[in-house]
Amino acid sequence: MEDQQPLPPAPSLGTTFMDVFSSPSEVFQNLKGTASSSVLWIVPLIAMLLVVIFSVVTIFTNETLKSEMRDIQSKSVQKMLDEGKLTPAQAEAAESRTESMGGMMIVFGIIGGTIVAAVFFFGGALFLWLANKMILHTAAGYGKHLEMYGIATWIGIAGGIVTILMMVGLGSLHGNPSGSLLVMSQYDTANHLHKLLSTLNIFSIWQAAVIGIGIAKLSGKSIGTGMGISFALWAVWIVIQVFSGFGM
Numbered sequence: 427m428e429d430q431q432p433l434p435p436a437p438s439l440g441t442t443f444m445d446v447f448s449s450p451s452e453v454f455q456n457l458k459g460t461a462s463s464s465v466l467w468i469v470p471l472i473a474m475l476l477v478v479i480f481s482v483v484t485i486f487t488n489e490t491l492k493s494e495m496r497d498i499q500s501k502s503v504q505k506m507l508d509e510g511k512l513t514p515a516q517a518e519a520a521e522s523r524t525e526s527m528g529g530m531m532i533v534f535g536i537i538g539g540t541i542v543a544a545v546f547f548f549g550g551a552l553f554l555w556l557a558n559k560m561i562l563h564t565a566a567g568y569g570k571h572l573e574m575y576g577i578a579t580w581i582g583i584a585g586g587i588v589t590i591l592m593m594v595g596l597g598s599l600h601g602n603p604s605g606s607l608l609v610m611s612q613y614d615t616a617n618h619l620h621k622l623l624s625t626l627n628i629f630s631i632w633q634a635a636v637i638g639i640g641i642a643k644l645s646g647k648s649i650g651t652g653m654g655i656s657f658a659l660w661a662v663w664i665v666i667q668v669f670s671g672f673g674m
Contacts, residue, residue: 436463442577450636454643467576477586482535490597551575562645574640585629603628625664634660
């Protein structure tokens with residue numbers, strides 16, 4: 427029996443970081459059929475969590491953003507009270523907690539935000555792998571899709587940094603690179619159209635397109651096919667965000 431030839435090494439972290447913004451097709455083509463490299467997903471995961479932490483700290487230490495967050499929470503409490511989901515005593519207690527936003531809220535926000543982000547990271551790679559496996563019958567495993575998703579996450583990380591800067595600069599939680607800019611001063615968290623506009627984020631669309639290229643390269647199919655799967659999953663996620671409690 428002949429010895430099995432070792433797989434070529436995966437692209438370096440630096441190469442994938444630079445090229446995912448300029449030549450994603452080449453990055454994912456070079457990723458296919460290479461040895462596993464956990465650094466390709468661990469580093470962007472850590473970077474993403476750091477952006478989440480910085481975002482939470484920024485919101486709860488910036489008086490303008492914290493005041494807007496307090497108003498959103500108060501409206502949510504009032505709505506649940508009007509719908510009978512909270513008793514007056516529970517609503518009053520919730521209002522008291524909202525008014526006293528401080529260090530503990532930052533801690534809870536960081537813990538909750540990082541857990542949710544991590545779940546979405548691994549879950550996102552899982553759904554991409556399952557879709558690619560069941561629809562395009564790719565031979566690439568979950569680990570390779572995790573690497574692909576990690577590489578694409580650099581775009582989301584850049585978007586997160588831009589979002590923080592825009593929120594601070596515009597003085598609004600809805601000051602971000604999405605359609606919510608059109609209704610920023612009148613944004614209503616209960617308005618489905620407003621929530622839809624907030625999901626139309628430039629960086630999210632960009633990342634979905636890059637993921638589509640990754641799907642195509644790992645499966646050996648056309649980029650159009652990969653894009654179709656990626657944007658179909660993205661559309662499902664938008665519907666979930668608009669018609670559920672996710673997002674603001």
